[in-house]
Amino acid sequence: MASSIRVRATAGAETTEVQALIQHPMDSGFVKDAKGQLIPPHFIQEVVFEHDGKQVFVADWGPAVSKDPYLKFAFKGGKKGDDLKISWTDNKGGSDQLTAKIQ
Template sequence: MGEQIKIRALIQGDTADIRILMQHPMETGLRKDERGQLVPLQFIQTFTVTLNGKPIIDGQLNTSVSKNPLFAFKAKGVKTGDKIGVFWQDNTGDRRQDEITVA
């Protein structure tokens, strides 16, 4: 299981600015380590963002995304007390899920 997903939501009027940092190595399988060996392929394949348990984003990633991907977007209708959840799964079967309550 990867490190905790960092989720931030800032409400401005009827819109929330949401930022999500998914800590993950996102290895392409093409980079070599200090001994010259290829670092194994490992990347987030799918992720879901939910608002109060209902999906608002379903996404797929590939090897072209950098280490520790950061996503930022705006969402309407988010209120104080709502729950924003994020789930990801990588190509090795590793997964992580975290949730915050909007303050």
């Protein structure tokens, strides 16, 4: 199974820049389907990025984050070959995680 998470983490001189894209419908609960029924809310609530056993970024999201959400941030430290762990959980108890290597 292909992961729902795509990450690009690049170590620079002082910081590691992280970009992530997650495949998720991010249904807001305000949109109707073809039959006119409201599609129930289904969205990622939390994304956690960990490096070296420490949280480097935590995203708390509501339903107003776009479908297939994108994030970009940077943290100090991190070097090529280090692990970066990404995990997300959604409002229906779904979750996924991935450990990526910093480039």
